[in-house]
Amino acid sequence: MSVPKYWRNIPQRYRLEAVKCIKCGKLFFPPRPVCNECRSQEFETVHLSDEGKIVTFTVLNSAPSKFSYQTPYPIAVIELSDSAKICAQITDCDIDKLYIGMPVKLQMRKLSTEGDAGIINYGYKAVPA
Amino acid sequence: MVGITSYGAYVPRYRIRVEDIAKEWGADSESYKRGLFLNEKSVAGMDEDTITMSLEATRNALRRAAIDPNKVGAVYVGSESHPYAVKPSSTIIAEAINAVPHCHCADLEFACKAGTESLFITYGLVKAGLITYGLAIGADTSQGAPNDALEYSAASGAAAFFVGTENIVANIEATYSCTTDTPDFWRRDNQVYPRHGGRFTGTPAYFKHVHLAGKMLLEKTGVTPAEIKYAVFHQPNGKFPQRVSKMLGFSKDQIKAGLLAPSIGNTYSASSLISLTAVLDIAEKDDLIMMVSYGSGAGSDAFLFRVTDAIYQTRDKAKTTMSYVNERLVYLDYGLYAKYRDKIIIS
Numbered sequence: 001m002s003v004p005k006y007w008r009n010i011p012q013r014y015r016l017e018a019v020k021c022i023k024c025g026k027l028f029f030p031p032r033p034v035c036n037e038c039r040s041q042e043f044e045t046v047h048l049s050d051e052g053k054i055v056t057f058t059v060l061n062s063a064p065s066k067f068s069y070q071t072p073y074p075i076a077v078i079e080l081s082d083s084a085k086i087c088a089q090i091t092d093c094d095i096d097k098l099y100i101g102m103p104v105k106l107q108m109r110k111l112s113t114e115g116d117a118g119i120i121n122y123g124y125k126a127v128p129a
Numbered sequence: 130m131v132g133i134t135s136y137g138a139y140v141p142r143y144r145i146r147v148e149d150i151a152k153e154w155g156a157d158s159e160s161y162k163r164g165l166f167l168n169e170k171s172v173a174g175m176d177e178d179t180i181t182m183s184l185e186a187t188r189n190a191l192r193r194a195a196i197d198p199n200k201v202g203a204v205y206v207g208s209e210s211h212p213y214a215v216k217p218s219s220t221i222i223a224e225a226i227n228a229v230p231h232c233h234c235a236d237l238e239f240a241c242k243a244g245t246e247s248l249f250i251t252y253g254l255v256k257a258g259l260i261t262y263g264l265a266i267g268a269d270t271s272q273g274a275p276n277d278a279l280e281y282s283a284a285s286g287a288a289a290f291f292v293g294t295e296n297i298v299a300n301i302e303a304t305y306s307c308t309t310d311t312p313d314f315w316r317r318d319n320q321v322y323p324r325h326g327g328r329f330t331g332t333p334a335y336f337k338h339v340h341l342a343g344k345m346l347l348e349k350t351g352v353t354p355a356e357i358k359y360a361v362f363h364q365p366n367g368k369f370p371q372r373v374s375k376m377l378g379f380s381k382d383q384i385k386a387g388l389l390a391p392s393i394g395n396t397y398s399a400s401s402l403i404s405l406t407a408v409l410d411i412a413e414k415d416d417l418i419m420m421v422s423y424g425s426g427a428g429s430d431a432f433l434f435r436v437t438d439a440i441y442q443t444r445d446k447a448k449t450t451m452s453y454v455n456e457r458l459v460y461l462d463y464g465l466y467a468k469y470r471d472k473i474i475i476s
Contacts, residue, residue, distance in 0.1 A: 014225040
């Protein structure tokens with residue numbers, strides 16, 4: 001990932017910053033400039049909950065080279081307690097014990113590194129609660 | 130009054146037993162277990178480092194007290210394993226808790242006492258009235274070279290403290306710091322693993338400084354060891370803190386609650402601070418707590434805390450330190466441990 005792209009995503013990756021349409025209340029994560037429900041361009045910044053539950057998940061056994069040392073690892077759709085759904089890796093877990101509906105918490109973890117000398121990409125992962 | 134307004138700890142769930150390290154090198158595990166009082170140590174996960182652990186400890190502190198990030202005037206991270214050689218860990222923590230941009234940040238380094246340095250400095254800034262809250266963190270993913278004595282103890286963990294003047298859970302009654310130039314442990318630039326002076330790390334280094342700092346703090350305050358409920362020392366192993374506590378006149382009961390090295394190893398910059406969080410989890414109002422850190426190179430920071438009744442409204446809002454020490458543990462064999470700690474060079 002390029003440094004500017006990583007930097008632009010910091011509010012979402014570190015703080016789960018989302019936007020809520022002031023007119024119709026629809027939540028967007030990541031933020032977007034126009035509400036696709038009511039076309040409003042007025043939003044307030046909100047922070048998503050770091051607690052949720054697994055909606056569905058899959059286990060990756062054959063991963064892109066940057067992540068191959070972590071295999072096998074699960075990726076899940078997680079519904080946060082404020083109803084937003086996000087996609088995240090599940091870490092610190094016993095893969096055989098994962099189940100749909102399992103409560104999880106989001107924590108900041110290293111997502112990847114840009115080689116030996118590039119930046120470290122931090123972001124959220126889910127951990128069984 | 131200036132003191133700790135909230136605190137949090139984090140210890141990774143992974144462990145490796147002393148036997149599993151000794152087995153790889155043909156060493157006698159019993160000599161480490163009996164001689165140094167070490168049973169196992171914590172190991173950071175593949176996706177954990179000083180920054181991620183610091184943030185989780187900080188978030189536990191924020192769960193205990195809803196501190197307005199706009200009032201956090203300083204963030205200091207003490208560690209000898211900052212993920213970047215150049216690029217602060219503290220800026221990432223400040224950004225993650227939304228304390229930016231009106232915040233002073235710095236990374237500190239002084240071997241194992243970098244964490245208490247951050248507490249020392251934030252205390253000074255709050256006391257001087259320069260900031261409302263300061264965030265002091267000690268964290269490490271410490272490394273011991275394969276087959277070195279340090280490999281049995283070098284562990285991972287973090288502790289975070291908000292220092293302020295309101296809703297204090299532990300008032301800072303007094304501090305004392307001592308420093309000399311003592312080359313007992315070092316890591317040269319671009320070296321992966323530290324080197325140490327073997328037995329030289331004992332009497333002229335750890336014991337001299339920890340004993341002096343503890344003794345001077347007691348003299349400065351006029352408090353006797355018998356008046357202190359809990360004493361917490363830096364723990365390079367399980368043996369050194371027990372011996373120095375005896376030298377200072379403390380009983381085994383006074384150090385028991387904070388003696389975590391046998392279970393999690395030496396978490397370096399976080400060592401005495403994680404032990405302090407374990408003590409705060411069980412302390413009662415008006416209890417006195419003495420904490421003395423040690424950093425090779427060398428120096429010690431000593432603190433005397435008095436617990437307030439605000440502790441009862443605060444501490445149950447986040448996971449206790451002992452739950453990190455004892456629950457959901459996963460034991461690694463040496464191969465997985467080497468993979469987790471990047472000891473395997475893949476070309």
